[in-house]
Amino acid sequence: MGYLDELFSLAGRTALVTGGSSGIGKAIARALARAGASVVIVARREAELKAAVDELAQEGCTAAWVSADLGTREGVRAAAEEAVAVYGEPDILVNSAGINLRPPMGELSDEVWDATMAVNLEAPFLLGRRFGPKMAERGFGRIIHVTSQQAHRAFVQSGAYGVSKGGLESLARSQAEAWSPHGVTCNTLVPGFVMTPLNERLSSDPDRVAALAARTMVGRNGLAEDFEGAAVFLASRASGYVTGQAVFVDGGLSVH
Template sequence: MIHPDLFSLSGRRALVTGASRGIGLVLAQGLARYGAKVVLNGRHADALDAAKQQFDADGLKAGTAVFDVTDQDAVIDGIETIERELGPIDILINNAGIQRRAPLEQFQRKDWDDLISTNLNAVFFVGQAVARHMIPRGQGKIVNICSVQSELARPGIAPYTATKGAVKNLTKGMATDWARHGLQINGLAPGYFATEMNEKLVSDEEFTAWLNKRTPAGRWGQVEELVGAAVFLSSPASSFVNGHMLMVDGGISISL
């Protein structure tokens, strides 16, 4: 018999990085609606306070943790503080990320370094710091936000593609090392979603027409459509799923 609480997150604490806006905020709200005790992370206290106010307005509860995920020492201190003052982290959504666009031959070193620092280093820093607490407890869920660009490339974003491909393989590596300790580590890979990061593309009629034709579903994704996948990967329903990258992309990655 299927247990009725298979997708419940009741009683579980979830840390979501990059949670002050965009995908991170929506995923945090979704997890909270399924019962999780959510901790919002970001670099800026004012942005996190604004996000928390959205939670309050919706009748949801959330804590906040201000630290820079690209600073390993700050990450270690931040995770220790959450564990000590709020309680064990059961779920990590490694969401913080940035985008930089330019022709590859013109790409600036600083932009490259920023992408590597935020999109890749931070996944390792936060994942390792959280896993060090999860491993002795013998359980935990880590969901790394990958991308359709973990599998596909597009002109002007080669370095971003490199970081997201690396996150996909880091996810496999985390699962290979930590699954034996009772952890499930998986990737969630959005396709093209109407987010603040993609605002210029969404408003580009030519690009949107191309995307609609290229995507079997025929449209941009809405961020709320990522919640179900995040809940699945965070819940008991995925207890034997490890090192997997779940594409949520309207079919763009499987169709020519």
């Protein structure tokens, strides 16, 4: 095994990726699988899940899927156990599933607030509580949350979504404090504006898309595949001394 293989290989590891059937989550699931991990994708829509796993199988990867509603505690718990039944306890947990409902702040209903917090914040907490201690017992683990610029700054009606992502970054720090002494790193990936189905409301406006691209340093908006390298790094041995951090993958948008 060469140096880079030894540093970044995920061979023998098991990963659970929520939201892994589309967008950033799908790109991360593919990257982890191609790096050698056995990957279980958790999302809602069976057709998209099947298609994503079929694509991975065609590339020679080991992958499976679990259809689940991450908007309820019961759904999260059921998904966790179904995932474990496939390849065993995960070494890597990626929380990429999210919902993006943005009514004006003054019109934000209890229902929208509750739904947003359940999927974007509570599900990652519950999955972390389920898997983090066992990772710590084994002496290795990687928890990666996908957050948002709106965890750090308000724009385009951040609303409950921004609050949930800010909470998710705090959750990562709390998880890091609890489990990093036992070999479990906990970090977040912070996208810029990425052309994914989650951002369809904005991506359908050419003027807004161009304006957001102009705010970056590289002159373009993000693509899902831009997260592959960062995800493999944070999932591998290479990131053993990186924890509690927000890693911005945003083309320089946040510092421009």
